[in-house]
Amino acid sequence: MKKNVLITGGAGFIGSNLALTLIEKGYNITVLDSLSEQIHGENSSLYESIKDKVNFIKGDVRRKTDWENALKDQHVVVHLAAETGTGQSMYEVQKYVDVNINGTALLLDHLVNEPHNVEKVIVASSRAIYGEGKYSCETHGDVYPVEREESHLLQGDFEPKCPQCGKELTLAKTDENSKIHPSSVYGITKQNQEQMVLNVCRSVNIPAVAFRYQNVYGPGQSLKNPYTGILSIFSTQIRNGNDINIFEDGEESRDFVFIDDVVNATVLGLEMEEANYEVFNVGSGIQTTVMDVATTLKEKYKSPVSIEVTGNFRLGDIRHNVADLSKIKEKLGFTPRYDFKTGVSKFVEWVQSQEVNEDNYSKSIDEMKAKGLFK
Incomplete structure (x- = not known):
């Protein structure tokens, strides 16, 4: 008999893709999601893709009763629900702490103090916990x-x-033993989530796994959210005919990992005992600059918009990050299947099948300016 899996944030980008994959493998899926308007807007294609295939609970991880309802008869919890914008976290501090830390605390309180059937917990951590990295x-x-x-x-x-x-300095790949020193409130909350889950679950003998996801992208990524995901942000700007403004000098870089690879890694962590009580980087292992992202998207969309390097910057942003994948390859046999060129082609093809969303990115920047966090 396949197990019952609860995915918090399961109507989101990673969660919905994971849910569909696990359903194909025969798992019974329950999703707990608040359907945040910032991510989903009024109509969510991600939610539509899963709503008739899962036991869907519209709820909030900040409410104890929603956890109690969702955790009934569950064997595995994949805890993805979180506020995710690095910049936004610097001025919506209480919300990020409430959702990411306090929401996780309610889960752990239940596992310690209430009867349940949970046999494993997977928590979404983030590359943001490394700060500037190695x-x-x-x-x-x-x-x-x-x-x-x-x-x-x-x-x-x-x-x-x-x-x-x-x-x-010369950039090095960041491995799981690297120093943890987040430079944003978001990163701090993800560090707390990871450590709380691993610590408490070990104390009650529930195997736990933390995945430090890099910059995840691909079909289904929210085109409505102006606070996170530069491929989506740039795509929305381009499709609105708006020029792209690049921070710093455009040479800042990230490790962009395709959604299918993220789902594959997460399934391995769910199914393999070798993952128990471990933390893993999940990325492509390749460094890609923001300028490369912008020029690639402009070319793919055949757009005449201009790319302007502004020299502006956001406090709390890091300069570079690229993941060392040695551990996840050795322990779980994970190797990313999509390079950036292939993944972006699939992403752009999907974006072009979607309606054009309003470009609200300038509003998010204005919010940061008003708080003195954008220079």
Whole structure:
């Protein structure tokens, strides 16, 4: 008999794709999701894709009764529900703490204090917990830069410096043993989620797994949310005929991982005992600059919009990140199947089949400006 799986945030981007994959594998899926308007808008294609295939509970992870209802007869919990915007987290602090930390605390309280059938918990962590990540200094070897100084950023000096000697650094791939030092409220809440789940679940002998997802993208990603996901943000700008403004110098980079690879890794963590009580990076292992993203999308959409490098920056942003995937390859046999070129082609093809959404990105920037977080 296949197990019952609860996916919190299961109507979201990762959650809905995971739900459909697990249904194909014979699992019985329950979804707990608030259908946040910021992500889903008035009509959600992600929700529509799962609503008749899962036991859907519209609820909030901040409510104890919703957890009690959702956890009945569940064998596995995949906890994806979270507020996810790095920039937004810096001025909506209470909401991010309430949803990400307090919501997780309610789950763990139930597992410790109430009867249940839960045999495994998977929690979505994030690359944001690494802050600036891992670098190499020619003098001091492996180093973990502190948050970049605003005075340097204002002068157009965007690269992190060695915290010991101040020299320029070479980016290294960030492994799971790297220093945890998030530079945003979002990153802090994800660190708390991960540590709380692993710590409490171990204390009550429930195997737990934390996945540190990198920048996930692909068909189904919200085109309505102006706070997270630069491929979606840029795509919406392009389809509205609006020019793309790139922060810093455009050379900041991320590890973009395709949604199918993320789902595959998560399923491996759910099904394999080798994953128990472990943390894993989930990414492509490849560094891609924001300028590369913008120019690739402009080419794919055959758009005449301009790409402008502004030199602006957001406090709390990191400069670079790329994941070391050695551990997940060794323990779970995971290898990403999609490179950025292939994944972006699939993403653009999907976007072009969707209606054009209003471009609200400038409103999100205005909010940050008003708080002094955008320079």
